[in-house]
Amino acid sequence: MIDALHYFSKDQEVTLGGSGAVASEKAIKAADIAQMGRGHQKYVEVWTDGNFTDEAYLLDIVLLVGAASPGDVSLMEVAHAINGAGAKAPGLIMSDGVGGMIAKVPLPSLNMEDFVSLSYVASAAITAGGHLTAFINPEMMG
16 A cells, blocks of 8 residues: 555655755655545645654644646645644654654645645754655545
8 A cells, every 4th residue: 555655755854954944855746646546535644753853943844736846835734833842842742752643634625736745844943853754645445
């Protein structure tokens, strides 16, 4: 089943010198997405290795679409304000050393353009990034 997934990033290291954004390694053609799991809901999943540095940043993950690769229009947030500082806030923490899924949201079927990608947007520096794996899953189990 792993072969059926379309990956935005596989263990992509995310680092930033200050606030800003890092693009996912790949953009996916919307036509390829339409072919996978036809008739089934598709989901965007993002996984982390939990090895981000303990710093005061918030991370948003944004789904981008566009007529050209990698996409330049924000269609929706996949995850909002994931906290990088394990000692300062409750909730999902990027620096706890425990990997796992940090987001799973339905892929929209409207307003998709030719290319789809992700943007990892941080509010402050991530000096020694952990790794993110993000893909589209057709959820054909059942």
